[in-house]
Amino acid sequence: xxxxxxxxxxxxxxxxxxxGLDPDMDKLPKHLVDEDDPIYEFNKAIVDATAPYxxxxxxxxxxxxxxxxSGLTSLERTLKxxxxxxxxxxxxxxxxxxxxGNTSAMYAKAFFKRLNADAxxxxxxxxxxxxxxxxxxxxxxAIVLGLTSNEGSADFQQQQINGRELYLKxxxxxxxxGTDENMMFVVGATKANLFEGIRKxxxxxxxxxxxxxxxxxxxxxxxxYGLTKDIGLLINASRSIIYASSGEDFAVKAAEEAKxxxxxxxxxxx
Amino acid sequence: xxxxxxxxxxxxxxxxxxxGLDPDMDKLPKHLVDEDDPIYEFNKAIVDATAPYxxxxxxxxxxxxxxxxSGLTSLERTLKxxxxxxxxxxxxxxxxxxxxGNTSAMYAKAFFKRLNADAxxxxxxxxxxxxxxxxxxxxxxAIVLGLTSNEGSADFQQQQINGRELYLKxxxxxxxxGTDENMMFVVGATKANLFEGIRKxxxxxxxxxxxxxxxxxxxxxxxxYGLTKDIGLLINASRSIIYASSGEDFAVKAAEEAKxxxxxxxxxxx
Numbered sequence: 001x002x003x004x005x006x007x008x009x010x011x012x013x014x015x016x017x018x019x020g021l022d023p024d025m026d027k028l029p030k031h032l033v034d035e036d037d038p039i040y041e042f043n044k045a046i047v048d049a050t051a052p053y054x055x056x057x058x059x060x061x062x063x064x065x066x067x068x069x070s071g072l073t074s075l076e077r078t079l080k081x082x083x084x085x086x087x088x089x090x091x092x093x094x095x096x097x098x099x100x101g102n103t104s105a106m107y108a109k110a111f112f113k114r115l116n117a118d119a120x121x122x123x124x125x126x127x128x129x130x131x132x133x134x135x136x137x138x139x140x141x142a143i144v145l146g147l148t149s150n151e152g153s154a155d156f157q158q159q160q161i162n163g164r165e166l167y168l169k170x171x172x173x174x175x176x177x178g179t180d181e182n183m184m185f186v187v188g189a190t191k192a193n194l195f196e197g198i199r200k201x202x203x204x205x206x207x208x209x210x211x212x213x214x215x216x217x218x219x220x221x222x223x224x225y226g227l228t229k230d231i232g233l234l235i236n237a238s239r240s241i242i243y244a245s246s247g248e249d250f251a252v253k254a255a256e257e258a259k260x261x262x263x264x265x266x267x268x269x270x
Numbered sequence: 271x272x273x274x275x276x277x278x279x280x281x282x283x284x285x286x287x288x289x290g291l292d293p294d295m296d297k298l299p300k301h302l303v304d305e306d307d308p309i310y311e312f313n314k315a316i317v318d319a320t321a322p323y324x325x326x327x328x329x330x331x332x333x334x335x336x337x338x339x340s341g342l343t344s345l346e347r348t349l350k351x352x353x354x355x356x357x358x359x360x361x362x363x364x365x366x367x368x369x370x371g372n373t374s375a376m377y378a379k380a381f382f383k384r385l386n387a388d389a390x391x392x393x394x395x396x397x398x399x400x401x402x403x404x405x406x407x408x409x410x411x412a413i414v415l416g417l418t419s420n421e422g423s424a425d426f427q428q429q430q431i432n433g434r435e436l437y438l439k440x441x442x443x444x445x446x447x448g449t450d451e452n453m454m455f456v457v458g459a460t461k462a463n464l465f466e467g468i469r470k471x472x473x474x475x476x477x478x479x480x481x482x483x484x485x486x487x488x489x490x491x492x493x494x495y496g497l498t499k500d501i502g503l504l505i506n507a508s509r510s511i512i513y514a515s516s517g518e519d520f521a522v523k524a525a526e527e528a529k530x531x532x533x534x535x536x537x538x539x540x
Contacts, residue, residue: 022373062369062376068384096369098393099332100420104291106332123368123393127413145395146344150370152397155443158432166426166436173425210490217372 020238149188149211189217288509361364419481459487483510
């Protein structure tokens with residue numbers, strides 16, 4: 001999907017919500033557990049219920065890999081279902097891959113060609129040749145980890161390199177390898193006051209923002225410092241939406257939760 | 271596998287070779303392509319041929335994921351075959367995972383419980399809570415990226431943090447989260463002169479060393495600076511062994527190549 005199509009969808013829906021799919025068998029509604037493919041049935045219901053309120057879906061690979069081949073079958077079915085029924089939604093494989101050049105190229109092939117995702121999250125530690133193979137596919141995106149929402153981001157990302165934090169160096173350097181049409185950055189909502197410095201380096205790139213919801217980040221704060229004229233944000237919520245209820249009404253409650261966030265976002269469109 | 275068992279195997283074989291399994295369909299011997307599961311057949315033949323000369327196998331996840339569910343089936347079959355037939359070999363899943371705590375925990379479950387690997391490679395950029403979940407399984411190992419063998423290692427890993435390279439900070443910090451019984455580090459052979467500084471920080475940890483062979487690193491140089499009294503090194507070679515021949519003699523040639531490296535290693539045991 002190209003940048004224009006993404007922006008157009010955001011503006012027409014007045015939403016920049018991304019729904020994260022982290023299906024954990026221990027948390028699925030009990031009545032789904034006896035289905036042939038509970039994870040797929042769960043995702044399908046969540047996707048159908050929340051699609052009107054979001055512009056993007058983000059399946060989290062770990063939650064599928066944990067169930068081996070059956071989990072990976074559920075992942076493939078989920079991706080196919082989304083692509084077939086909601087082709088306008090921006091589909092992010094949250095896999096945080098990154099390796100030497102020839103290996104990253106294999107990952108790019110796996111996620112862009114076989115799984116047909118629009119984007120994949122990428123870990124930057126191994127540098128240029130680990131990131132660049134994800135930038136060679138038309139209308140596909142690398143979403144590079146910049147400043148993550150977790151506690152551990154203090155260990156390295158926020159350490160100073162020549163008087164400046166590593167995450168700023170990472171964002172600035174990686175931005176030179178791509179454009180705002182094939183690269184985004186992950187920036188956690190839990191660090192909203194730091195968006196200002198990031199926007200000075202990348203004024204137009206989209207940011208994928210986890211951490212609103214279960215992790216405690218504030219949508220208002222993120223928008224205050226992160227919004228651009230094209231919005232420029234994809235705000236992800238996973239657990240707060242998909243596990244809004246563990247009963248038979250889980251999809252209804254997920255839709256309510258997604259709608260609540262989308263309504264809050266609508267206020268930023270004028 | 272625990273540290274003592276690994277050291278004992280190394281000493282009894284006089285080898286610290288790890289054979290990397292990067293099965294690329296475009297490079298497999300032609301006569302295997304018509305098999306039901308060419309990747310598995312290839313791996314099985316390589317494993318059988320090289321097992322006497324190496325102490326570890328390292329399947330590279332990307333090369334399986336690139337072929338979707340059939341590739342992942344080949345991966346599971348390969349891992350099962352190795353565990354069943356060569357249980358004394360140290361089995362490394364080269365997957366370079368790392369995410370927020372609950373997600374890393376799912377990856378740990380996937381690789382240690384379902385796939386029964388002894389170790390997984392881990393990307394450190396997201397810090398403590400992304401690494402620690404891999405340290406909670408008895409006799410299982412996190413192999414954290416320290417200084418990688420690729421060109422891109424200059425972009426961030428070799429940048430200075432308070433007058434000291436990031437990779438040293440990463441190694442020093444991560445080493446505090448685990449012990450030399452559940453953590454190793456990836457250090458590329460292409461930077462052999464830097465092993466001295468690394469050994470000052472972690473004198474006893476095992477290092478997984480890619481970059482000897484196809485990438486041009488020198489075994490002699492690595493050993494000069496990296497060896498410990500328990501050896502403390504696993505030297506990986508992938509392409510130079512598994513693609514030593516593309517003919518029907520590929521396994522014989524792979525064994526010859528592995529034996530050549532093991533013979534060179536034997537000189538370091540006295």
